[in-house]
Amino acid sequence: MTAQTDTQGSVTTVYKVSGMSCGHCEGSVSGEISGLPGVTSVKAVASTGEVTVVSTAPLTDEAVRAAVDEAGFELVGQA
Numbered sequence: 001m002t003a004q005t006d007t008q009g010s011v012t013t014v015y016k017v018s019g020m021s022c023g024h025c026e027g028s029v030s031g032e033i034s035g036l037p038g039v040t041s042v043k044a045v046a047s048t049g050e051v052t053v054v055s056t057a058p059l060t061d062e063a064v065r066a067a068v069d070e071a072g073f074e075l076v077g078q079a
Contacts, residue, residue: 010040012054016076017068020046025073032067050079 026044033042041054068075
């Protein structure tokens with residue numbers, strides 16, 4: 001698992017998402033994932049297809065997949 005816990009108790013996980021090609025795509029994915037309970041920060045980068053999520057506890061892949069699907073993209077997995 002690529003999730004990392006820092007000293008303040010937050011968890012940072014990097015996911016790969018396919019289909020993002022612009023800033024609007026980044027905003028859509030970030031907006032949906034930001035709505036998940038415990039998420040404190042989301043940074044999506046279309047050029048790499050990576051989405052970095054900081055949360056108070058590890059997120060389930062199912063929850064992240066559902067959020068990414070709702071935004072219209074596909075979760076490939078953790079980077």
